[in-house]
Structures are given as C-alpha cells and as structure tokens.
Amino acid sequence: MSYRLQLEHSSAPMRRVKHVQFGIFPPDELKRMSVAEIEFPELRDEDGKPKIGGLLDPRMGTIDRNIKCHTCGENMSMCPGHFGHITLAKPVFHIGFITKVKKVLECVCWECGKLKADYNNPEFQKIMKTPDATRRMARVWDYCKTRTTCEKPANDDENGVPDASRANGVLGKNPAPNSVDGLIGTFKPKPGCGAKQPTFRKTGWTIYVKARTTASDEVPSEREEVTVDRVLQTLKKISDEDAETIGIDPYYARPEWMLLHVMPVPPMAVRPSIQMSATNACEDDLTHKLNDILKSNARLQSCVVEGAPAHVTSKFVELLQFHTTTFMNNELAGLPQAMQKNGRPIKSIRARLKGKEGRLRGNLMGKRVDFSARTVITGDPNISIDQVGVPRSIARNLTYPETVTPYNIDKLQEYVRNGPTEHPGAKFVIRNTGERIDLRYNKTSGDFPLQIGYHVERHLMDDDVIIFNRQPSLHKMSMMGHRVKVMPYSTFRLNLSVTSPYNADFDGDEMNLHVPQSEETRAEIKEICMVPRQIISPQSNKPVMGIVQDTLCAIRKFTKRDTLLSVDMVMTLMMWLPDWDGSIPTPCILKPKPLWSGKQIFSMIIPKGTNCKRHHSTHPDNESTWISPGDTLVYIDNGELVCGIVCKKTVGAAGGGLIHTIFNEFGSETARHFFDGTQRVINNWFQHYGFSVGIGDTVADDATMENVGTIINESFERVDNYIKEAETDKLKREPGMTIKETFEYHVNNDLNRARDDAGKKVQTRLKETNNVRQMVDAGSKGSYINVSQMTACVGQQNVEGKRIPFGFKYRTLPHFAKDDYSPESKGF
Template sequence: HIELAEPVFHIGYIDIVYKILQCVCHNCGRLLVSYAEPELQHIVLNYHGKQRLIKIHELLKSRKSCCPSKGQNIDESCPDKVKDPAFWNELGVFKDDDDYDEDFRNVQPCGQTVPEISKESDFTLKMKTPSKSSSDILSAKSVLEILKHMNIYDIRVLGFNTERARPEWMISTILPVPPPHVRPAIVMDSSRPSQDDVTHKLATILQTNNHLKKLIQDNAQQVAQQDAIEMLQYHISTYLINDKPALQRATTKNGRPIKAISQRLKGKEGHIRGHLSGKRVNFSARSVISPDPSISIDQVGVPLEIAKVLTFPEVVTPRNREYLQQLVYNGPDAQQGANYIITPQGIRINLAVTEERSALHLNDNAIVERHLRDDDIVIFNRQPSLHKMSMMGHRAYLMPGSTFRLNLCDTTPYNADFDGDEMNLHVPQSQTARAEVKHIMFVPNQIISPQANKPIIGLVQDALLACRLMTLRDTFLNRNQVMNLMMWIKKRDVVLPPPCILKPQQLWSGKQVFSLFLPEINHDAFSADNKDDSWLPVDDKRVIIRDGKLLAGILDLKTVAKSEKSLVHVVINSWDKDIARDFLNQTQLVVNNWLELRGFSIGIIDCIASPRTLEKVSEQLGDLKKSVDEITHSALNGTLKIQPGMTLKETFESEVNTRSNDFINKSGDVVKNDSRFWNSLMQMVAAGSKGSKINISQILACVGQQNVEGKRVPNGFKNRTLPHYFKDDVGLEAKGFCEHSYIQGLTPPEFFFHSMGGRTGIIDTACKTSDTGYIQRRLCKFMESHCVQYDGTIRNSLNEVIQFLYGTDGMDPICLETQKIRLLSMDDNQFRNEYEFDLSLPTFGQGIMNADTIDEMNENISATRTILNRETERLLHFRKLLREEIFPSGEGSVYLPVNITRLLETAQQTHGINPHSDKSDLHPINVIESVENVINKLVVVPGDDYISKEAQDNATLLLRILLYSNLAAKTLIFKYRLNEIAFKYVLGEVEVAFVKSIVSPGEMVGAIAGQSIGEPATQ
C-alpha cells in the first residue's frame, strides 16, 4: 500500500460524507438534533442503513441552527426524554452498561453555530460560516477530524454499523496497491514490457505523493501544498473512477483515456459479468445442427470426432477397473478410448505421448478421463438463452458426420431451425452435476412450460401432417403395410387388431395403427377450426379416445402438437413424463415411415386457384374499391364521421386501412372454401404443420395491403408515394395495395411497396431484440432471488416476504390444467337432476344401487336425509359463491391440478364399469363422508391459527368446489356407476395429484416469472 502524505476524499464516498457533514456539528462532532425529537425517533425505529441516513439528512439539511447543548444524555441531572426502550436497543444502549455514561457523555453538545456546507465538485467541499462573507475549502484532513469526533451512538443513529463501516473510514489515508496479476505487463516482441494503465496511474500517484511529502517537510508555501493535495486528490479519484462527466478524464501519453478500477469491474465486459458470472468454459463443443427424427427427444447426436475430444473423469473402482483399463489400452485415437489418467497422487499422464499404455495399471481412486460415450448426460444450449428451456439435458448418441443432430420436436423450446443455426454442448464433470442435469434439466422434465401451463414440446411439421393424413377416415393400410409399421413400434405387448374392412381385401384404418402405440388414456377433444359441437360431427372433428383406442376424430395441431390438453399434455398428467417422451418418439417413427410410404409433395398445381375462385376474389376486390371510393367522397364532402381523438385525414386513413387489411382474410376464406380437399397447401394448413390462411390467400388470390409502421405506405415524394402516380392520390393502388397474387406476379410498384413492408419488419425485429433483451434482464435481475421457502412463502435474499403463497394457491403451474366448473351454469332443474336424491320415489335406486343399500337408507331415512341435505346445501352455497363473487360474468375457467372428469372416465375404463347397465355398490353416506375426509387432507397451508385457516380456505376454495361438484354421491352412483374399488382409486389419485402439484421449495419463481414475460416479448 501507499501511505498518503495527506488524507484525501474517496470519490465513491464523497456524497455520503457530504450528507454526514450536514447532520453533525463541526466543533464537537455531535448530531444536530436531540434524540428526544419525535421525528428522529420515528426515523430510527422505522428505517435502517442507507435509508435512515437519507431520512435524517432530509430532516436536518435545511436547518441553519446551532448545535443543541442539552437533551441527549440520560442521567439523574437530565431526565430521560426518550421512553421507548426499542430506540435504545437500536443504538445498542443499555442502562446497566458499565461504559455507558463515560462513552455517551464523552463529548457534550457545544451549542456553537453550524456552518453551511456546499459541494463544489466531485472531490471539493466548501464551508461558509455566518461571520465570513466568502466560503473556505473544507480539506479532507479537517473532515477526518470531524468524523473522528463523532459519538458511537450518533454513528449508529445515522444508520452505520460501527464495527464494519465507520464514517472516518470513508476518507483515504492509505491507498491499497493491487498485485501484478491485476495489472499484468504486456511483453511486445523483444522490446521492454508495456505496463498496464493501473501501473502507470499508481506510479503517478506515488510521484505526486512523494512531491507532497517533500513540500510538507520543506515547510513550503500553503498554496503550493494545496495545489499538490488537489493533484493527489485528482489522480486518486481518476485511478478509482475515470468516467465521471464533471471530472476531466485522465489519459495516457498518446491521449487514450485510462481504464480505471471501477470501469474494469462494472458493465457487461467488466470482471464481474464478463469473467465471473459469465465466462468461456472448457468441456464444451459448438457445431451446426441438423434434423434427425429417428433419435429420441432426449437424445442429441454427437459427431464421433467431438466425442474423442470431450471427456468425462471416471473414478476407478473394483467394478469398473476392467472396463476403464480397456479404454486406457485403446488410447486417445480409438473411438472408445481415454485421453488422460490422473493418479491418486495427482500426477496427470497424457496417453497421447505414452508409448507403453499396456504397462499402465489402474489403481483404485485413480481418475480416467474417458471419451464421451452413448447415453452420457450432456447439456445442449442455443443462444440467445431466453428461458430455462434454452438449456436442457440430453443423452449423447454418437454418430458419424460433423453436425449435432436434434429431434424436430425439440426445436420449439430452443427456437431453433436448420438453416445454419449452431448450438453448444457442455459435458458435466462430476456425478453430482450429472444427477442434477438428469433430474432437473432433462428434456422430459421440460415438456410442460410453466409460462402457459401447456406443452412446449410436441409434434411439428411432417410428423404433424402425417398424423392428420393417417387419421383421416379414408386412410387404409393392407396387411403388409401394417406389419412393416409394427416393426417400428417398441411396445412389447402390441397385438394386431382385427381389420376394419374384410372384403374385397383385409384393410386396417390409420386410426387403428395409431391406436397400437397410443398410451392407455381417455380423452375427448375437438380438432382445430371445429364448428360442430355434436357428439359425432360429419367432418370427424371430434377426437374420442377410450382406453388408448382412437375411436373417432382427426389428429392435428390442437390434439397432438403443443396445445393445452393435447395428447402430450394428457399423457403426462395421466401417466408420467417418460411415457410422454416415448409417445412422441414412437409417433414420429411410425407416422414418418408411413408418410414415406404414402408420399406427400407440393407442386405448382396446388398454387393455382380455379377460375371460379379468381372470379369471386375479383368481385370482392371490386366491392373493396367501391367502398374506398365512397369513403373518399364522404371525406371530400365533409360527411365522414370523425373518430374520437383523430383528424379528418387520420379518420379517413384508419377507415381505408381497416377495410383493405380485412380483404386478405375475406379472400383467404374464399380460397379455402373453394380449394380441393387434397390440395397440399390446404392439408398443411389444416394440420397446422406449416402455413396459414393468409399465406394461402397471398399465394393464390391477392397479396393485399402493405403496411409501413402500422399505416398505409406514406408519401415519400411530394404528395405521392412514387413518381408515376398523380399527386394527392389516396387510392388503393397508390398507397400500397397489391391486388395480384404471388403466382400471378407483382407489378413494379407493387414489388416496391412489398419491399418497403418487408424492410420495416426487419428493422422492427432488429430494434425489438435489444429492447426486449434489456427488459428481460431488468425483470430477471429484480426478481432473481425470489424463491419458494419451506413454509410456502416466497422470499427474496433479504428474507422479505414477497408473497405468502405462490400464485395465492401454492401450486406449480406445470401441474395445472384449465377446467370448467359445471356447477356455475346449472339451472335449478339440472341441479336437482344431478345432485338431489328423491327417497320418496317407489322406484328409487332400482337397477342402479344395491337393494341392501336402498333398504338401509329407507330404514334410517331421517339421518340419511340430514346428511344428503348437508351436501345439497353446500353445493347450493358454492353455486351462489361462484355466480355472485368469483365469476359474476358467467364464464368460469379455472387452473386446477386434478382433471376430475378424465379421472372418473379412467376409473370406469380401468375397472370395466358399464355406466348403462352395471350396479353401484356405493352407499351415498359413505361417499359423502369419504370425499369430505379426502378434501380435508388437501392442505397447502398447515396450521390451526386464524390466518393459516383463512389462507388454506382461499388457496383450495376452487379445487374444493370442483371436487365436491364432481364427486357428489348421486353423480358417482347414478352417472358413473362406480363401485367401491373404483371409488377408492379415484380418491387416491386425487390426493396423489394434489400433493404432486404443490410447488417445490427452492423453486426460483422470480427467474421463471421474468423469463416468462421476456421470452414471448422477443418473438
């Protein structure tokens, strides 16, 4: 370190020192306010640390008074004016403290006038006393003396910790010198080493300090000493911070600004963010990615050459010694080999330069750095890493070639395509790291995204298209084709079902083939763009799956892709993530091989509209031109109704733009309705694999209105868009409407307008990237420490409670499904039919319930009615609550963990119950009591105190309503005909599903929230 000849201000603490000087007496060092003042007591008790200093400074900065002379000590001569013991506890004052009187009354308030302090620059303070007309410079030495005089309790009042941060420590008396590693010299060729900026600056500080020492020793003039002190102050300040606007930049001899200590630490390229939080790493690889639908979604194809370079340190044990010994013999050049051995003594042996590898014997606890092999756990990443699904765990699968292979289903979470994208692969270097990757980051664990409670991994492109084509009603396969496809099915118990057509030849439907590998689930859903809600629509848009058999429906984007309640979502919630992974893998293998057999191509014929279609589009275009002419005339005549907040011109542009933009949708509907069913473009759009209605419309019918920044093309020349239009032409063609389609070709003006629209899109994308990236960074930094604790609360790093229960229900979003509560929309008749027992009917329960149960209910009719009425009243209360308080609008979709309808249907299928003919052996009273017992076990917030009970009721209210309304005694017995075993199965599954859905302690919910907002904003 360098011992300074004179104390100097630390540029980083000058503002805090300035605040302190405005709060204390410069003569005696005491605080300028009595402890007895209520305002001070309020600040001390309610604020801590820096906030307390700011509040006390606001209280005292405008006071131009004298130092108080009494009221701050507590002894017999002056009664204690501060009665609150909490105040003294904050200051660490205890009346039985032996040193109390001596410490506290060491310096009594002096009563002198307080000078006025002003800050002239980043390291100059001035002081003006009432007796003088001009201000004097307040030296760092004087300030140091004032701060040293401060009382220990006054320091604590100002918010300082007297053991870790005393005010006098904010004045520099010595300067630490960093070691050479911080400021390395650069050796240029054979010339002498070039020193670092910090070294040059330290040399300058040392010279200035020695010069000042000499001036003081020689008793030089005060002006010369002051100049030297200011120079020392300047050099130390610019050594620490060299980018303050008010401070002249310190430069090297060639005029380049010096990179100060703070600039080396802060910012994206600084030491913290550039070299500590984020850094370049070893054990990683980067290459171009290629598609491979034949590998599993949790695998990544790794080139063989990369596998020879990337290694994993395997510890030698008796169990694996023989295997590792063989790898050592193979050496670094073989495909399954090793590169290094690290002996138990720490000696590293390079096998590439070791000739006698066969003589190397492995001892226990030696480490062999072996090549990457199949099924090693790796992390795969694509930048920008916008959410946690941008880094996922995969199993390595060694393959020939030079690119990484990725299953197509994984492209969505990575936002990857195969037009030259590169991705990174990282190999964890310990068993604990591998375990964490496998159980936390693995692809099956990321199938459901917490962002929207739905799958982010699902079938895409050709597999999705093949699913639709395979499940159409007229898709049939002969015996040979089915047998070939069955070879790709990896289920052990697969059995060829009876053919659905026997004559003239045996044929199996595509639905039957799909059912061969479908997990045993029950599901009802509608395909995309379905308009018929009947049980079996004519267009086969209702998907019905019973016990893993696809009975009806066409599978498309909504049912097998990334939609909520798609098959992937249902399989995960009904079974588990591994079954869902296997389903995706199996589906791709079978349907892709079938599509290869069937064939699918797109040709120019698919892009040509029929004359009838073109005629309809032409009629619509004529109507559009006519309506625009009418709007133009009404605007010129002044009869156009002006919209609120707009001028006449803005209203005109808005009306015309709305109509011209709507035209593309109308023409798209015409093209879609008139196209042949087997049009390949239409098939892709219908499946959801590629394209949209607008794409088809632009290819076949009309490109439509081109927009620049959300408006029609603006005038670029004088009152016109292009030179070959009339001035002040506001017609469709002159303002960017392209009435030709891509297949017809665009005219030169249309092509120019189309290019304008495309360029604004590219510019918007480029600008949006940086803006949304910074938004996401701020969100994530603000919430990065928000974490679920073991008591269920969400707290930050300061242990402050952010939320008492995550999402107010304590549920993990990946376990929730959107469900409708039927009770909300039931009228009184429906309610009675669904829930109320009529014991007075002579035929009550006949053919539905056991005779013994009916007799028992009639024998104890009074007690039975009491319990049944209790259930009915509870459901009526819930219906009233839903209608009046929770969903007054009448639409009630809720996110809840148990899909009770699907669970009941599964129970029926699993236990072979026929809901039309079987009798139920359940007793209504037992059902009500059992359901109550299970629902009482669904606890998110444990505790018997009032607040815990209130939080528990609020957290589980909607779930309780759903369960009570679907597990009502009459519903289970009369509608579902459940028996005792099936009923117990349902209750057990409800309890398990609830426990699984409680959010795990340690979940970093702040980071998840930040990325869930930031990632979609970037798209």
Template sequence: MSQGQAPKRIGSLSFGLMDPEEYREMSATKVITADTYDDDGFPIDMGLMDPRLGVIDPGLECKTCGKHSGSCNGHFGHIELAAPVIHVGFAKLIRRLLRGTCRECSRLCLTDDEKAEFRDRLDTTRSLGEDLGDVTKAAIRKARKASQCPYCGEKQYDIQHEKPTTYYEVQEVLAAEYSETIAAAMEGRPVEGEDEDVEREPMAPTDLAEETGIDLSRINEILSGEFRPTKSDRQALETALDVDLTEEDMNKLMPSDIRDWFEDIPDEDIEVLGVDSQKSRPEWIILTVLPVPPVTARPSITLDNGQRSEDDLTHKLVDIIRINQRFMENREAGAPQLIIEDLWELLQYHVTTFMDNEISGTPPARHRSGRPLKTLSQRLKGKEGRFRGSLSGKRVNFSARTVISPDPTLSLNEVGVPNRVASEMTQTMNVNERNLDDARRYVANGPEHHPGANYVRRPDGRRLKVTEKNCEELAEKVDPGWEVSRHLIDGDVVIFNRQPSLHRMSIMAHEVVVMPYKTFRLNTVVCPPYNADFDGDEMNMHAL
C-alpha cells in the first residue's frame, strides 16, 4: 500500500458471472487478427500482442495506461465469437437448468407453493451458514419429475448430456414403420417388440374410422404411407389399436438454443435455485464474448536464435481467432449447414480446451512437439498451480534449509545455526541510545565477519548495502533512528519447521546458538514432535 493512503478493510467478497457487456467495457481493445508481431518485431494493432493489452518489451509504452514494462500490470481484450459456445466449467449446471425448466416458457417446473417452500429452506440454510447445494439439487429433482409445465401445460422431455458440452432433448416422434405397425394391429397380429402370444381383435378400416373419428380415405392414406398422421390422429389410433406408434429421437440442442431458453427464465425462478439474479444470469454461461488475458499473463520469450516463442495461452487464442474467422466467412458465403455445424463444434472445442485441457473424453490440444498445452485450468489446479504452488506454498525471504544433525549438548529450546546461515539471515535492529554502540560494532564488522551487518536504512528511508570498503565509514554515521540489518546472534528467536507440517508442534520457536560447520543442530529429545531423525532429514528455519 502506498504511503499516505488510509488502510481499508475488505468487508466481503461476492462471486458471480460476468455480463458480456461487462467484458466489452473492461476490454482495452477488440482482438480480430491472429498475428502477433510484424516483420520489424513490433506488436500488431488489434492482434494478440496489441500494445493496449500491456507491454513486456523494454522501451515500449502501454497505450492504455502509459506505463512501461514492469510497472504496467496489463489490460484485458476481447474476442467477439461468431456463435455462442458453452462454458465447459458450467456443464453440470446447464444440464440441471435444462432439466428443471420448461422447454416452452422457461419457467421452473414447480408450483408456487413448492417454490415458496424451497425459498424458506434456502433462507434457513443461509442463516445456518450451510451449503446451499443440497437444497438447489432437491428443487431440480422435484421440478424434473413434472411431466407437464404447471404454467403453460407443455409436455416436458428428458435431457441427455453427452460430455463435455453436447446436450440432447429426448423427444417422442412418429416411428418410421408406423404404417406397418397399424396394418399388423388391424389384422390382429403382434406388432414389433411384442410377444408372439399377444392377441387382439382384428379391425376393419371402416371400424377404425368410426372409432377414431378419422375419415376412411385418410385411414387408407396413412396405411399406404402417403400421409403422416397428425398428433391428435396418432393418439386416437394408439388408443383404438392399443399400440405405440412413437420412437425416441435425440434432438441436439445448439448453444444458441440453450441461450434463448435461459434468457426467458424469470429472475424469481433463478432465486429459488440460490442464484442472485442481479449478479448472475444463466444465459451468461453461454459465451458470446471471450475475454483475452493481458500480455503480461502470457509473455512471449525470445530464443537464442532470435525467434519468439509464444505462451500456451497465446497458441490457443490463435486457434480460436482463426476458426472464428473461418466460421464467419463460411456463414456469410452461405455454406451448407453441415459445414457450419462442423466449424461450430471446432470453435467449441478450442474454447473448451482454452478453459480446461484435461477433460475426459476430449483429446487435449497439443504443441507441435506433442506436449499437451497448459491452459487456464492447469495454471490454477494441482501442486504446481497458483493456489498450492504460488500462494499457499511459495518461497519466502529470511528462510534457510539444510540437513539436521544431533547435538545433545544443546538445550531443548535451542537450535544450532551454521555460521554461514547466521551471516546471511538478518534481524532488523532499531538503533537507539542504549544499543548504539552494539549497532556501530556490527556495522564496523561488515558483512563477512560474524557478528556483522549486511544493510543499514537511514531515517529518510534510503537503504545502503554494507561492504568491506564502506563499513568503517558507515559505522561512524550510524545514529539513533537508523535501522541496522544485523546477523543472527546467540539468543535470537527463530521458527524451526520440519515438513510435512502435520500438527502444531511441526513448527516451534527456538533460540539461536551460532555454531561452525554446515548443518542445523538440535537436541535428540526434540525429535518426536517433529517426527525427525538424522538419516538425511532437512528442516527449515525462519528468522522473525
């Protein structure tokens, strides 16, 4: 935090989906070309390395904030997708919403009383601080049982999810062999799929016409296959002949269909599912705008031969832009629907692998060398990811690690620290009248002789490195108000840790005893809480 700025306390964090308009507003530029650099080595405007997205090359200036490399954090861009695509991270949520809402009016298939009941359950769960997932899943299960929409009366069909991002509506359609089935039933024979011993009364066309209310000429046309019966005629024939004239058909739902479906879901129905409609609308799960990460998040490196090597994310974005352009060109040229659907699937594949390149059932996107690309999800998860590798477990200053060895002459609360470690790790000493002589002695010893000092900080905030040449001169200047970074000395308190840190006693405080040689020394009686032994174990020490 910069000096002079009042400290702020974070009140709360809220998570939600981003509106496509918000992507466009936060974007520094629209990216339309897959090229990165021109022949002279400068970034191309509206390309993936546009200077408005941030700069990584020394000497160049960011066109958005005016800062140079190192001080500019980078800025997002955006790609306008030629067609909507599904965000693979929300595949299960999409399936849940499709199964729980009406295919015609998009209302949640629950009565008003049932909605009120689930709202009350959500409020209770929130007040107890428990997970809302169980309540929302129960609401979807209840809604899924409805065979008809309680609001518009439309018949509901089951939704099949073919991983990772394909959805089918399982509809009942007129069977291809409907005329043969009707003829067999009229003759009293068992129809396809029935047991041989099934018996039914033969029925003449005139009797069938009389019972169903369909014209005799129309019955003959249906039997000859010239006319496909309407829905009402089919139901009348099924009732009269006691047969099923339908078969299941998988109707593929395109991302644009799903987006239209979700756009019509009312806000009050979304809130029954525990979603804040102000921060997250379900149609935003279907992407129409793709954010482009800043250049600083995907820097390119220059190889020894002068060629540039691009980051994996940039490679993936190049694929997305190229397919996006091909899609638009083919659609404008009036290409056949089959080609359009193939390109749409390819665009979906590239956006999916840009988000997560380790989805089961989907071949991973690979580098030319055959190595799978590390995309957004792989940067975050796992031992080497951002959370475990860079945040929870990161390398820190003022720490040392070496092999441990036993020394029964040490007290239980002491740790033997090698001379070399004690000279490298420092404690900040605020100089005052009482410790002025000690501070000057440490600085005069310089960085090489223990106990010495490595740095001093003047009252004006300027930090000076202590060297063998300037140590005597600096020692005379040290006065109250200065800060001296002195070496560790006997009696300093440090934190000692052995991994894995399984319980509180895996990290304990010890007093320093500076000793010769290169290993940490500790009393053998202290081994059990650390679960340490001396067969090559290493331990960490942190100076306070």
C-alpha cells in the first residue's frame, strides 16, 4: 500500500533497457566489487560480535536490527547486502562451466592454445560464417575435436601468416566491420606448434587426458588426471581472436574466467542466521559450506607455503574442489553429497533456484499473497454476470483501506463503531503517523474518533471490485474483475454464463479472489478487467461466453410458436427485469382470453435497434422460402423477434450471433443487461413450465427397435462370413496388408457402419417431444451420437483405431472362448 512505503525515489534519470548481456565475472572485477576479503572460518569474536574478516563480517550487510551495515550505513530492512570474496590458494573447476572447459580444450592445441583449424579449408570457412555464437561453438567443436595434431603451416611468411590464407581468405575483399566475417577477415591466425593432441574425458569434477595411440605404438598410453593449473596454462594461451571464433566474447567471458580463482561470498541477506537464543544461533547451509571452503583453503595455503609433496597438495585441492562444487550443486549424479551433522543433505545454490519450489517458479513467477480468499464455487443464475457471491465470513475477514474524507467520514465512523465482528465493520484504523490500531483490542472502539486523512481498513462490501481467478490461468479471461455481492453460506456464487472463459464447473472446483488495495488498482479493474468487457475474445474475435445449460434449453421452448403466456405469468416474469418500464405489448391472441407469445416477451429483453438474422440448429440447408415452415429462420428486426426458434446458434458463444451483435452495437453494459435479463426471465418461466428427462426418453418404439435389431443382425452375419473366409483362406488380401489386417479392416468397417445406420434410424424416429432430443436441438447438452448410443446400441469400441486386442491368452476376457473373433468378444 502506497501510504506504508517510506522509500525515497532515486534521482537517477529513467532509461529504457534495450538488452541484457550476460557474462562471467573476471577475478579482478570480483575483488573490486567485493567489500571484504573473508579469511577466517570463525564467525564471532570473543565478545560474541560478528568477526571482521569472518563469514558474518558486518561490511557485507546486517540481519540484526541493532547493528547498522558497515558499508552503506543502512539498517536491516534497507541494506541490500554486499558481496565479499575468498581468494583460493589454487584455482579449481567451476562445476557449472566444466563441460564448456572440456569442449574449449578439445577445440585448441593442448600445448600452444591455438585453434586446431585450417583456415583455408572451405568446410571451416563455412562454419566461420555462422552468425549465432552458440551454434558456431557447436560447429567449431564438432570440426576440431577429431583433429589429432596442431598443424604447423608449411609456407609461413615472416609474420607467421600462411600465404594462401590472405588471398583466398574466408571473407573476400571488404568484410563488414561488426560481423563475424569482419572479425575473421582482419585477424591473422598465428602458426601452430605441430604437437600431437590428446583426448579428454570428464568424470564428475575431474578432467582426464590421454595421449592418442597409433598403430606403431607398442604400449597404449594411460589416462591421467589433469590439474587445474595445467588447464589454466592452456586457456590463458588462447588469443582473443580464437576465443571469438569459438563463440566466446573475450570482453565478457575469457576462457580462463571459467575456472574459480576467487570465490564470491554472498551477503548475509542471502544466508541469514536464525537466532535460537541470546548466545546460540543456527547458521544457514551456505554459511556452513563457506566455512568448509575456508578451512580447506587454509590447509591448502599452508601446504603451498611449506612446499608439501605434490600428492599431499593434490588431496587438499580435491577437498577444496569438493566443497566449492557442493556449495553450488549438491545433487551431482554419482558423486557424494555434502551432509549436515544430522545426515541431512546441504541445500546448494542450484537447489534454491531450480524446480517448482525454487526461487524462479516458487517466488518470482507466482506466490502466495495477502488479501486473497479461496473456496468452492457454486452456480447462481440470479446474480449478474459481473457479480460474485462472497460468503459473509470471508467479507468480514478481507479488508479494503479507505481514506477518510469529509464525504465518507460518517459512514466510516459507523463501520468503526460496528467493529471487526459485525458486518459491515472495520478491522484496523491507520493514523497519519502510520500507527495501526487493531479494533479487536480497542475496548472503546465505539468512541474512537476518526480524522480526515486516516485510513480505515473496512470489511469487503457489496459492489467492491475484486479479481476472480481459476487455475490453470491459460488466457487473460482466466482472471476477470467482478463486483462483490455479500451472501450467506460458505461458497463463492458464480453466474453460469461466466463458467466458459474460466473453464469452471460446479463439481468441486475452487477459485481464488483477490482484493485490490488502492484506488488506482480499483480503477484499472473497473475500466479494463470487468467481465462485460471480456465478453468478446480478442484471440478469436467472437464471444467467449453465451447462454448455457437450463436457460439455453428453456429459451428454445420459450420461443416456439406454441408457447403462450397469460397476463399474470407475463407480469410475474416482467418483475425479474430490473429496468422494465411497466408497459407490455398488445397480446398476440385476444379471444377467448388475452395471451402473449414467448417471442413477444423475449423481444422485451432484446435492446431496441438490434437487427440479426440466424438459423436454428435444425434448419434445412436447401430451404429458401421467405417463411420457414419449421420456424427455423431466426429474424430479429429492431429488437423484435419476428420469427424463428432461438437456440445455441443465436444466443450461444457464436461469432455473429445475438450477443456479438448487441456487444458491437450497444457496448458491454447493454450486453450484460441482456445476459442478466434473459437468465432471470427464462429461468423463472422454466420453473413454472417444468422439464425432466426419464428412462422413457431413451426407449424407442417397437418398430424402431425391430429395425435396429435387423441392421445389427445383418452386420453380424457379414462378420461371420468374413471369419469363415479367413479360416478357409478365401479372404482376398487388401494391398499393403496381411490377411489378419485385411480381416480386421473389413470387420471394423462393417460394425462401425452398423452403429451409424442404427443411430440414424433412431434419430429419424425420435419424437419432437423427446426431452433428450430437445436438449440436443437447443445445444444445451448432449449430441445425436449420445441419443443413438442410449437408444439403439453403444457400437464397436475401438482402441487406437482397431478392435480391442487379445489381452489375456488369445482372448479379451476370461468370459469368452479362446480365439473368438466375434463382434461381442472384440468389443461390440
């Protein structure tokens, strides 16, 4: 919240970031950046204070509210922390770069550091023209790793430049100055030394070198471990030009910087101590690891100073290598893990960054937040599409900080008087000084006088705007702005039409609610994020929400020619339209008593001036008459439904439909009123009218069932014929298939055709009054395939496009005989 921030703004001018350049810290720059060289493993001095030069050095920042940072002079909350450094007695491999180091060593001469490449080779010239450095490195490595000698040119001029390389250089006459071509064109490769090149092998944090053997060698050479000092010697010899050719920019990353000479020590903010008592503190895993590095480095330093034998020194180098490696990555395959005293593996830097719980995915990409709520959702067609029903218990717990002004002081004083337990009330008052008063413990809250400029953290109330979200958040409509409607009971209430963009249903889904904490955020949500503004998706340029479920099924019945309403029903329904002006149209039937059609009442919900032409889902393609005999041509003229039965094609989430037209012509608020009015009026009529699906809706008449039985029996006979033909070798093999594949192909096609024919026969005989068919025609639920499967037969079940294979020994289930290829056995 803006009023809580005490930070001063920087006086530095604003700049637009053009690009980010990654590089490797050179050792000398690490030392320059460092505020302290860490030399002592001891954390505190005799007085129990952080030791200067130790791992808790106060120059690196403070985590104690009583101590100021010795570098920037700030307190615990304002000091960002400062890096220190440890100078290593001998360089070691950086576990993050060791694979790259091996690749670079395979690209250059082991003795002189020159790139093992023939610049006159057309293949290498082609590689040099690769503009992307990463891909160039891969190609150069692929070319160089197989070369066995560092070739010494035969005809060198006095500068060591091959004669031909200038004439047929890689680039021709005038290379571009900033391109890869330009770089190579201006560079004169130095001559090689002619040395034979060894092979390299990496295991864990060790690189082994082995001399190449030839047919004339009597004894094959042994592989030996290479020291980091020896690797450093070769990497230092690599010229900047060769480094750039390999794909390494020497300005940002010299090859020798990939080895660890100087170890950066992260500040205390990265590895805070946990104070157990006045005298006892529990240190972070990284601090323990740095302690081990300091101790092993001190022993190695004394070995170097005293001139200890090589095998003794190498043991301490290996120990230092182990500690620096496990500091960065403690999960290397095939290598021992560093453990705490209790046997728990130490959490390295890599473990902090990677994975779902890591810094990136766990903290930066998304995080647990305050002022949020989560509970189960249930549907409520009587609230507006841009409302969300919030349980009263949640509304009492979530707050919004409202500033006291002359216009709202009386209202806020009333909330403060109600206190934190009574809704609408308040939980906190924040004075101008920033002091927070918790009204739970303020016995005289009824007499607490507010002043202009105070902030009252009041309960969530009706028409507060919030962000509502359902995970996974796959598109921008997964987070939309809603108005709060405080309601009883313990679930969020959501309008059914809004479930489509959230991909929500009411089988136990939970959703998140976020309360904005400033006027700016509320304004942005109101103007940008509210549900009515998201009705049309910019992705597909059509509505993402429409009329669904009960309302969609009901609207089809409501707009049929034979739906007529009496005056008392019309008045009852009109009470559900909030902006009804009290007038009703002339009834379409006057005698024997006035009756209004469903089309007339639906026209009262459509905004005046709306024009739309659509077709019902059952509209015949070849119909071209002005008046549709089946009333399947939907025609809306100036907001009047002239003819047609309304279904999903008209009021669903369809491009060019009624909702799309209203949104484009009249805007988001009018579209919202249409959604709300349609659902309230149609659903209340549906409650009086009634609708149910029974088992009778899935049973066809006797004649239809006889036809279905005939179709299936004929198909079974054809399958029996295929089985006989296959058994007697009379089945003709299809091109590119075996006999078995041909048999399965014909049988599967025949059974699928039987299912389709039986389904079509049922569809044509379904009555108009069949309730399942009514749902299918309206588009609210189901399809004709479901109808035919319920009524006629489920049909052939396929697995990966084939009939169910034998899973047991020569049969699909133990209930069938072995080698039974009949339709029932194979899943019909």
